[in-house]
Amino acid sequence: xxxxxxxxxxxxxxxxxxxxxxxxxxxxxxxxxxxxxxxxxxxxxxxxxxxxxxxxxxxxxxxxxxxxxxxxxxxxxxxxxxxxxxxxxxxxxxxxxxxxxxxxxxxxxxxxxxxxxxxxxxxxxxxxxxxxxxxxxxxxxxxxxxxxxxxxxxxxxxxxxxxxxxxxxxxxxxxxxxxxxxxxxxxxxxxxxxxxxxxxxxxxxxxxxxxxxxxxxxxxxxxxxxxxxxxxxxxxxxxxxxxxxxxxxxxxxxxxxxxxxxxxxxxxxxxxxxxxxxxxxxxxxxxxxxxxxxxxxxxxxxxxxxxxxxxxxxxxxxxxxxxxxxxxxx
Numbered sequence: 001x002x003x004x005x006x007x008x009x010x011x012x013x014x015x016x017x018x019x020x021x022x023x024x025x026x027x028x029x030x031x032x033x034x035x036x037x038x039x040x041x042x043x044x045x046x047x048x049x050x051x052x053x054x055x056x057x058x059x060x061x062x063x064x065x066x067x068x069x070x071x072x073x074x075x076x077x078x079x080x081x082x083x084x085x086x087x088x089x090x091x092x093x094x095x096x097x098x099x100x101x102x103x104x105x106x107x108x109x110x111x112x113x114x115x116x117x118x119x120x121x122x123x124x125x126x127x128x129x130x131x132x133x134x135x136x137x138x139x140x141x142x143x144x145x146x147x148x149x150x151x152x153x154x155x156x157x158x159x160x161x162x163x164x165x166x167x168x169x170x171x172x173x174x175x176x177x178x179x180x181x182x183x184x185x186x187x188x189x190x191x192x193x194x195x196x197x198x199x200x201x202x203x204x205x206x207x208x209x210x211x212x213x214x215x216x217x218x219x220x221x222x223x224x225x226x227x228x229x230x231x232x233x234x235x236x237x238x239x240x241x242x243x244x245x246x247x248x249x250x251x252x253x254x255x256x257x258x259x260x261x262x263x264x265x266x267x268x269x270x271x272x273x274x275x276x277x278x279x280x281x282x283x284x285x286x287x288x289x290x291x292x293x294x295x296x297x298x299x300x301x302x303x304x305x306x307x308x309x310x311x312x313x314x315x316x317x318x319x320x321x322x323x324x325x326x327x328x329x330x
Contacts, residue, residue, distance in 0.1 A: 044073035044309075045300040046100070047117065047231065047254065047282025051168055052084030053104075054176035056287035059088035065287075067095045069297030073306060075119055075282065077102035080135040081172045082123040103128075104231060106135075107217040109241055113209060114230065116217040117254065117280070120317060121226035128224040135212070136172055143173045149204055150178075156187060156198075175199045176288070191288065215248050222320045227251040227313060229280050234264045246275060251316050256281025258295050278312055279305065 049055035050062050057065065059076060066074045074097060076088040085101045092099035103118045121128060143163055150156040158181050166184065167177040179194035188194045198204075221228040229252040230237065230245060255268045272279045283295040301309060 040302050041070055042297050042300040043071070043303040044075075044306040045071050045282045045285070045296065046073070046075040046102070046119065046280045047077050047104075047257070047300075048074060048285040048296075049078050049104075049287075050076060050084040050088065051171055052081050053078035053172050054174045054286060059084040060091035062285070062287070063088050063091040063095065063097060063099065065296060067097055071097070071297060071300070072303075073098045073100065075100040075102040075117075077104045077117050077119075077282075079104050079172060079174060080106060080139065081132050082121070082128065083132075083170055083172075085123050101226075103221075105131075105212065105217040105220070107212045107214040108209065109214040109244060111209075112241070114214050114217075114241070115232070116214060116221065116250075117229040117231045118221035118224065118226040119229065119280075120313070121221060121224040125224035127220060131220055132172075139173045143175075143178060146175065146178055146199070146204065150198060154198065156182070158182070158185065176286070214245065218245075218248050218250060222249065223324070225317070225321070227278060227316050227320070229254055229278060232257045232259050232284065233268060234260050242271070250277070252278025252280055254281060255279045256299050256301065257284060258299055259284075276312070278309055278316065280309060281305075 045066060048062060048066070050057060050059045052059065055062065055078070062076070063074060074088070074092065076085055076099060078084050080103070082101065082103050085099075089099040089101070100119055101121050101123050103121060105116045105118065107114050107116055140160070144160055147158050147160065147163070150158065158178070162181045162185070163173060163177050166180045167173055171177070175195070176191065179188075179191040179199060182188045182194040182198070183191060188197060218228040228250055230250055231254045233253055234257075253268045253272045255265050255272065260268070269279060271277070279301075281300045283292075283297070283299040285296045286292050
């Protein structure tokens with residue numbers, strides 16, 4: 001069912017492209033390397049997570065791992081928090097590695113969850129600080145709701161303290177932490193099993209879905225001086241969403257991602273080029289599985305790709321800066 005939906009969404013998106021441009025790009029990519037080809041070194045990984053959210057490595061250790069993989073530019077994009085950015089940037093400075101401040105905001109559009117990446121944000125921005133404070137409390141409340149649901153429907157007794165002990169004092173809580181607690185208490189054998197058996201239940205998700213509008217997520221990132229990128233779009237992007245995101249001011253698409261096949265990369269590269277959007281990529285590193293660990297250094301942007309990204313990135317940041325100056329209340 002999901003595969004048929006993805007094919008339908010792809011067909012709808014293709015109508016947004018000029019056919020000649022798409023066919024030309026298909027031909028070009030048969031000979032031009034992309035950032036996921038193993039024979040080409042990844043220069044920039046623009047999607048990673050630390051223990052500040054649901055990653056398994058502290059920010060400084062993540063930076064060290066990236067350094068060991070030969071990555072020169074790393075964006076730390078924890079879920080709904082910027083708590084790990086300063087530690088990562090300090091560690092990156094010692095290794096002459098560039099660390100871009102980032103965040104991954106969970107939002108919704110047309111009752112679907114979308115993740116919006118923010119790059120180059122001012123982590124001292126007051127509106128951003130207020131958002132992260134509010135979302136921390138919301139996520140804590142959502143975890144309590146899920147724990148109550150697990151007990152009510154499956155007679156599984158876990159406490160918020162059990163989950164907090166897994167996550168750490170400063171982490172923003174999420175379902176991954178509940179999955180880890182289920183593993184630790186011997187209720188499941190793996191996090192994958194936790195999600196399959198319990199945490200992906202449609203009834204549960206319907207009552208705990210993200211309510212922060214995509215429009216506000218994009219505006220918040222722009223207000224904090226950053227650019228807004230749609231993360232791993234193959235999971236949820238259809239023509240109506242794409243058209244709306246363009247209107248709301250989305251700045252780019254995450255083209256290179258472990259969940260994207262070659263044809264998906266081709267499609268989103270063509271869309272990005274047509275609409276003058278940033279092309280980004282990253283491993284979406286969490287560090288909790290061997291596959292995740294292997295993906296670090298395999299997904300992202302090559303040096304030429306990053307240089308192209310940087311040029312348009314600076315142009316878009318300047319545009320947003322001018323808009324904020326002309327409309328301070330925006």
